Amino acid sequence: MGEETAVPNVQQARKRHRARHQKSRLGCFPCKSRRVKCDEARPVCGSCSSRGEPCSFPEPPATPHRTRRDGPRSRHRDAGSPHVDGSRSFLKPLEIYASRSASIPTPVDDHALNMNNLLSMQFFHMHTAQGMFLDPKRSMVWRRVIPDLAANHRYLMHLLLALGGIHMITEQTRQRRGEKSAVDLLVVIDHHQRGLQGFREEVARISDANAEVVYAGSLLLVAFVYASLQVPELNPPATTLSQQAPRTIYKLHLSWLHLVRGVPTVIRDQWTTLKASRMRPMVLHFHGDEYWDDLPFVSSLSNLSHCSPRFLLFAQGTSQAIADLRASCDAIQSADSNAFRLTPGFSPASSDRAAYVPSGAIDVLERVYSRVVAVLRCSVSERGLPDESDIQANLEEAAVQSWPTLVPDDFIALLDMDEPLDLGWGLSLVILAHYYVVNTLMDRWFLASFREEVLKIQTSVSSLHNAQLSELMMWPVKVATI
Structure with a gap:
């Protein structure tokens, strides 16, 4: 009888003990x-x-007065920060050195399981990470390694949530036009800016110890900057660059290009460390031109007709497209030796073709195009009748998407010039459209905007009313929109 009554007493004691436990x-x-x-x-x-x-x-939870819209923070804005009202300027999530906007609502607890974070996290695991790469090892980095690193580094988690959120927004916008996304864009931008701030702090002290984490952050940032081109709220509409001759011209957004070009410089000195880390599959590609040039390829590409017609059109027209660009470049230079002058007094040496800005960009473009054609020939040689996935896998292995890191600095500077509106600037836009064509060949969700970017360039080039430049745009537009 005593034993029977002792059991409930022990259970009650345990219950009382658990009741006093406070959750951390x-x-x-x-x-x-x-x-x-x-x-x-x-x-x-x-x-x-x-x-x-x-x-x-x-961080400790914010006090209520810091989260109120009518509090002191809402009355003191940083100069140049985006506004949330109807007259707000466009958000600028790609401003690397921009301070975080006080107008973006701050959650009371950054790590609370709010619906936006849950949806972004779920979407990242179910769709975003799955669609980054076809190669199983690289896909595993996105599905396992990067989330594991993000669980232990706060700024990486912000970047991960930002990427999953913006992917969800782009997919819902594409599938249900006109309907509000389940994820708030302002919350996504807030995650991006917080992650960017932490990333800058890590880069400032980069070493072998944090190289793996920094590289993971750079991958998340690059993917986000590509995806952001698909969000209208993050890209201004058509603008007029010249008041003397009003024209509707799309002001190109090259901030993404600067960011992508900057990533290799961040991890360059940690190459050896990264090759021995869990990020190893992301840094090892058969991307050298000499690798693809040395392979025995079949001469005929007729078997590409079983794939997307974009590949066959590209393979058939790339040589002529490069030749036309070179002929136009020479013609413009002959007509006006200062057409591509970057600064007053600058005159490219006629004997040094690489010093002539568009010529150097065309040289790089020809190498990138040759690598793409080599991939197509290799796919036919390997499979006979390659399908879409075979070609995509080889394009991924050849790292054809790395062209932003190869483009000459002077060419980017020429595109960045204020109010150029001349033939030299127009030809530079055409060359950029040809680079964009490479991204239209890649079937990745975060590259879906480059078809529209090519069309925007066509609008800007047509505003110059030059028949030669308009004709040069016909081939990239056809490849991008077929």
Whole structure:
């Protein structure tokens, strides 16, 4: 009888003990990810200390007066920060050195399981990571390695949520035009800006110890900048560049190009470390021109007719397209030796063709196009009748999308000039459209905007009313829109 009554007493004691337990709501991120109680000892909790792991904590929850729209923060804006009202300027998530806008609503708890974060996280795992690469090893980096790193580095989690969120927005916009997205764009931009701030801090102290994390952040940033081109709110509409001769011209957004070009410089000195890390599949490609040039290829590309007609059209017209660009470049230079002058007094040496800005850009374009054609021939040689996935996999392996890192600096500077509106600038736009064609060949969700970007360039070129430049645009437009 005594034994029978003792059992309930033990259970009651355990219940009383559990009732006194208080859940840790400000525990460190590693403890939260392992679902264990954190003693909240700072700067390193007891659990992380015993494991010898890095320990980081969330910021304390913001007080109510900091989150009110009518509070002091809403009355003091940074100059140039985007507004949220109907007259707001366009958001600028690609401004690397821009401070975070106070007009973007801040969640009370950055790590609360709010619906926007849950939807973005779910979409990233189910769709975003799955669609980044075809290669199983590279796909695994996006599906396993990057989320694992993000679980232990707050700024990476912000970048991951930003990418999943913007992917969800682009897909819902494409499928249900006119309907509001389930994810708030302002929340996505907020994640992007917070992640960007943390990324800058990590880059400032980059070493072998954090190279893997920094590289993961750079991949998330590059994917986001490509995807952002698909969001109208992040890209201004047509603008007039010249008041003396009003013309409807699309002001090109080259900030994404600068960011993509900057990523290799961030991790260049950590190459050896990255090759031995979990990010190894992302840095090893058969991307050298000499690799593809040395392979025995079949001469006929007629078997590409079983794939997208875009590939066959590209293969048939690339040589003539390059020849036409060179002929136009020479003609414009002969007519006006200052057509491509970057600064007063600048005169390219006639004996040094590479110093002539468009000529150097065309040389790089020809190498990139040759690599794409080599990939197409290799696909036919390997498969006989290659399907779309075979070609996409080989384009991915050849890293044809890396062309932004190869474009000459002077060419980018020429495109960035204010109010050029001359034939030299027009030809540079045509050359850029040809580069964009390479991205239209890649079947990736984050590259879906380049078809529209080619059409925007066509609008700007047509405004110059030059028959020669308009004719040069016909081939890239046809390839991009077929």
